[in-house]
Amino acid sequence: MPTQTVHGLSVDEAQEHIRGLIHPVADWHEVDLRQALDRVLAQDVISPIDVPAHDNSAMDGYALRGADFASAAPGTTLTLTIVGIALAGQASTITVGAGQCLRIMTGAVMPAGCDTVLPQELALDRSETTISFAADAIRAGDNRRLRGEDLALGKVALAMGRRLRPADLGLLASLGIARVAVRRRLKVAFFSTGDELRSLGEALDAGCIYDSNRYTIFGMLTRLGCEPLDLGVAADDPEALRAVLEAACLQGADVIITSGGVSVGEADYVRPIMQELGNVDFWNLRMRPGRPMAFGHIKAGAQQACLFGLPGNPVAVMVTFYFFVRPALLQMMGITEVPAPLLQVSCATAIRKKPDRTEYQRGILSRDADGRTMVSLTGSQGAGVLRSMSEANCIIVLGQDQASIKVGELVDVLPFEGLV
Numbered sequence: 001m002p003t004q005t006v007h008g009l010s011v012d013e014a015q016e017h018i019r020g021l022i023h024p025v026a027d028w029h030e031v032d033l034r035q036a037l038d039r040v041l042a043q044d045v046i047s048p049i050d051v052p053a054h055d056n057s058a059m060d061g062y063a064l065r066g067a068d069f070a071s072a073a074p075g076t077t078l079t080l081t082i083v084g085i086a087l088a089g090q091a092s093t094i095t096v097g098a099g100q101c102l103r104i105m106t107g108a109v110m111p112a113g114c115d116t117v118l119p120q121e122l123a124l125d126r127s128e129t130t131i132s133f134a135a136d137a138i139r140a141g142d143n144r145r146l147r148g149e150d151l152a153l154g155k156v157a158l159a160m161g162r163r164l165r166p167a168d169l170g171l172l173a174s175l176g177i178a179r180v181a182v183r184r185r186l187k188v189a190f191f192s193t194g195d196e197l198r199s200l201g202e203a204l205d206a207g208c209i210y211d212s213n214r215y216t217i218f219g220m221l222t223r224l225g226c227e228p229l230d231l232g233v234a235a236d237d238p239e240a241l242r243a244v245l246e247a248a249c250l251q252g253a254d255v256i257i258t259s260g261g262v263s264v265g266e267a268d269y270v271r272p273i274m275q276e277l278g279n280v281d282f283w284n285l286r287m288r289p290g291r292p293m294a295f296g297h298i299k300a301g302a303q304q305a306c307l308f309g310l311p312g313n314p315v316a317v318m319v320t321f322y323f324f325v326r327p328a329l330l331q332m333m334g335i336t337e338v339p340a341p342l343l344q345v346s347c348a349t350a351i352r353k354k355p356d357r358t359e360y361q362r363g364i365l366s367r368d369a370d371g372r373t374m375v376s377l378t379g380s381q382g383a384g385v386l387r388s389m390s391e392a393n394c395i396i397v398l399g400q401d402q403a404s405i406k407v408g409e410l411v412d413v414l415p416f417e418g419l420v
């Protein structure tokens with residue numbers, strides 16, 4: 001456990017501590033290729049073939065021998081005799097000799113002797129039996145795809161720990177691979193705490209609010225490909241908390257996420273129960289939003305689960321999820337890819353910030369009239385204003401050592417949407 005100063009733990013320290021206590025799940029199974037989208041490879045995939053299996057043409061045109069024109073003087077026009085045609089999907093049988101060429105289609109196997117393809121639009125003159133072209137219009141080796149240039153036999157085509165994307169499914173299909181070994185999905189239980197919370201369908205009594213955290217958490221877990229297990233709302237009551245934490249563990253959850261009840265005052269209800277069931281640290285984090293957070297492991301029967309006690313405020317829940325829970329879940333899922341770096345863009349608004357803590361603001365990325373990417377703030381940045389998250393398309397990350405931001409200053413942002 002890192003030592004906490006009176007100011008609390010930095011984001012980096014907390015992330016590092018969590019990283020050291022998380023292990024990837026070992027179980028895996030095979031699935032059909034289409035079911036493997038967004039799943040994590042449990043083993044390296046070794047290419048069983050060369051892709052492409054033969055040298056082939058990248059264009060519709062004429063297969064030539066580079067030696068026939070490579071030494072021709074600039075400005076020379078050459079004429080070659082067409083000795084046949086090669087279509088995609090056929091084995092190559094024709095040998096092309098000096099002064100000859102072969103009509104060839106995209107993807108067709110290069111005939112013996114040829115190393116170059118003249119695209120048909122570069123042919124100056126075409127008849128049934130001959131073509132002519134400017135010798136300096138192409139170079140030897142042009143428009144030919146080499147055997148194994150995409151994937152070579154025996155090489156690692158995709159490494160263990162990769163989360164499969166659409167391109168990867170296509171790549172595996174190109175190798176003739178119909179089933180792949182993937183790690184099992186994580187089971188993640190979650191519940192909300194708070195006497196003021198009402199679930200959808202219930203009447204909203206005076207002083208109460210609808211529970212929104214279970215829906216954002218459900219959404220974030222589903223996007224990550226986890227199996228979500230919604231355990232509802234627990235009252236601010238030690239018995240209720242113990243019961244639901246034990247139930248989550250006994251149902252085989254790998255991870256349990258709670259929201260609310262970990263801040264000072266209320267924490268008294270949650271702390272003793274969590275600590276009684278396992279080994280849980282309560283942190284005061286040097287960040288905003290999301291200061292209080294609990295992390296550790298709890299046990300019930302023979303089952304053990306990793307526990308994240310998130311703060312209650314809806315924006316704080318999402319921020320702590322994205323910066324602490326998400327990396328831990330990715331690590332547990334066995335993902336080894338390095339995350340994309342934060343982007344650095346110009347800030348269109350001045351932002352007041354306290355030093356010595358990390359601040360996460362909700363931002364909107366756009367381009368100015370000159371085409372430069374910039375970021376502005378969504379309206380109210382309160383930790384309870386979920387609309388700020390809904391309107392945003394990125395999170396602005398202001399590091400612990402940064403001070404207030406002036407208009408035009410560069411800031412780090414984490415965009416919400418990626419292409420794949």
Ligand code: AMP
Nearest residue numbers: 192211212213260261262263311312313
């Ligand atoms: P707490 O950390 O329990 O003190 O909660 C902090 C704030 O977040 C309070 O205003 C709570 O009412 C609110 N809150 C806690 N849990 C939820 C939830 N599940 N949905 C919406 N708001 C919540």
Ligand code: MG
Nearest residue numbers: 193194260261
């Ligand atoms: Mg509460």
